[in-house]
Amino acid sequence: MTTQLKTNALSAVAKAQRPTAASRWHTLTPYLFLLPALALFAVYVIAPIFQSIWISFFEWDGIGDKTFIGLGNYAELLEDPQFWTSLWNNVLWLVFFMLAVPIGLGVALFLNQQVLGIRAVKSLFFFPFVISQVIVGVVFSWFYDPSYGLLQRFLGFFGVDPIPILASETLVTYGIIAAGLWPQIAYTMILYLTGLNNLNPDQIEAARMDGAHGWTMLWKVIIPQLRPATFIAMVVTVIGALRSFDLVATMTSGGPWGSSSVLAFFMYEQAIFSYRMGYGAAIATVLFLIMLVYIGFFLWRMLRAERG
Known part of the structure; x- marks a missing residue:
């Protein structure tokens, strides 16, 4: 009798634990909602990445038949001085673009103050983010113009001769980076303003009771709580630096003599104007790998910090 009761009890427990149709549907529902987005992501992001890598092994003008050349395009890249110039300019973009994070x-x-008129000031700082990169490039081209630019007028007050920034092989890349920093600082500022609005007031009040203020409060209490915003700001800034194209195309078209070209513009130039789709795909693959390494590094640092 006791054995029969135990068997019946175990059978009842097994039936209770057996997933019903409703529970299965409840489990599948999130994946069904994600499915359209994942399908679009696979079609428009993942598939083109592998397609671009595959094309990089061919010599192709984009119209006729492809000719398989293996690693020939990558071997040519290593001997192309314009590739190394573009790569070095991307390094400069990476280094100086990171200034957007602390400045933002x-x-x-x-701006995170409750004073009269602060909203109007916020909108002024937010303005560069909402305008097109092309407009930013045109505005800074006028700003740098040695004939009538505001920068040259300002330098003239101190007796400094006009400096043709966009015509100088030495200064042109720095001038374009400065133009790119203007909207990028606005974007990181927005991220940090959102993070500051979500700070834990209990931690701040406890730190004040312990005597923390000024730099100590900022470094020990506020910045650790802004870690997610910092991570997003750094990733977006790195991506923006590596895919810098609009400003280069608008302000200099890679000139003078290719000195301001970056990998994204060099890829576009080779693929569209020189009809070398395979060579352009090889440049795109190199750019993708660089971006992947940087983003992977930041992800690893963030995960390690969270586990710690």
Whole structure:
């Protein structure tokens, strides 16, 4: 009798634990909602990445038949001085574009105040982010113009001769980077303003009771809580630096003599104007790998910090 009761009890438990149709549907529902987005992501992001890598092994003008050349395009890249110039310019973009993160944090801290008129000031700082990169490039081209640009007028007050920034092989890349920093700082500022609005007030109040203020409060209490915003700001800034194209195309078209070209513009130039789709795909693959390494590094650092 006891054995029969135990068997019946175990059978009842098994039936209770057996998933019903409703529970299965409840489990599948999130994946069904994600399916359209995942399908679009696979078709328009993942598939083109592998297609571009595959094309990089061919000599192709984009119209006729492809000719398989293996690693020939990559071997040519290593011997192409314009590739190394573009790569070095991308390194400069990466280094100086990272200034947008601390500057954006500083601007956000300045604007995160409850004073009269602060909303109007916020809108002025937010304005560069909402305008097109092409417009930013045109505005800064006028700003740098040695004949009538505001920068040259300002330098003239101190007796400095006009400096043709966009015509100088030495200064042109720095001038374009400065133009790109203007909207990028606005974007990081928005991220940090959002993060500052979500700070834990209990931690801040406890730190004040312990005597923390100024730099100590900022470094020990506020910045650790802004880690997610910092991660997003750094990733977006790195991606923006590596895919810099609009400003280069608008302000200099890679000139003078290719000195301001970056990998994205060099890829476009080779694929569209020189009809070398395979060579352009090889440049795109190199750019993708660089971006993948940087983003993977930031992800690894963030995950390690969270586990710690």
